[in-house]
Amino acid sequence: MSLRRTVAAPFRTEGSDRMSESEFVVALSLDRDWFSPDQAKRLVDVAVSEGLLERDGDAVVAGFDHADVTVPEEFAPDESVLQERSTFERVLDAVVETGVEKQDAVAAVNRLQDDLGVTLEAAAVVYARRQGVDVTDLAERARGEL
Template sequence: MSLRVAVAAPFIQHGTDRLQEHAVVVALSLDRDWFSPDQAKRLIDVATQEGLLDHEDGDLVAAFDPTDVRIPEEFVPDEDLLRERSAFERVLDGLVAEGVEKHEAVGAINGLQGELGVTIETAAVVYARRRGIDVSELVPVARSALIEER
């Protein structure tokens, strides 16, 4: 499920958008038993690379409003969250988080890719923007993939 949900959990638990890294690791590993401490640190790295977390004055700061995230009761994050995801996967995750059915999004993105003759990343960004979903942080990645394909 969503990286954003897993990242938001410690901040929601503590009622803040700023925590020490240790508190995030404890919340993800000991409190929720979702990850080992090393896996929780890896999740922090992935979330930082994807722009969900920032480092400020020795703390981790959520780069989004954690109170906007709902954690389903049955939610258990998959270990797939610990690997870096492609721009396409990141856009798809954002679409699903906004309520778009995954198979619908994939089909529409594939169709758009064929129609426009662009990379899958570019088609995903265009599709998300047409749906009103902010993926501005991925525009440079899509642009770069488009230029490399030429």
């Protein structure tokens, strides 16, 4: 996922899983020239909401093992990484990562929503769990949105 790669890049360059938020913003905006400083700050907010970053005072800490993420030399993120994904999109992505075709998953979730009479997010969580995908954190988020 390009958001994960985008967030991992500054940490991989630094060789650390912690850096000041301002260093992170500079790494994305000035060092790599991927975003404006304002866009890089927005990316921090999105990454925090996705659980990829945690704020600790003035620092940001990687919420995943950045060393496990490959960032190809030619990689450049597009602006779509600056948009927060809905709970449904996040659950759907988790299911698709297990090998389920996206169209099949969406169709199954829509049928489940109709059958159960629940929100799209709740149906997606039920579908993911039936597929054996752990979406516990997203289930809590979907529950909070009810």
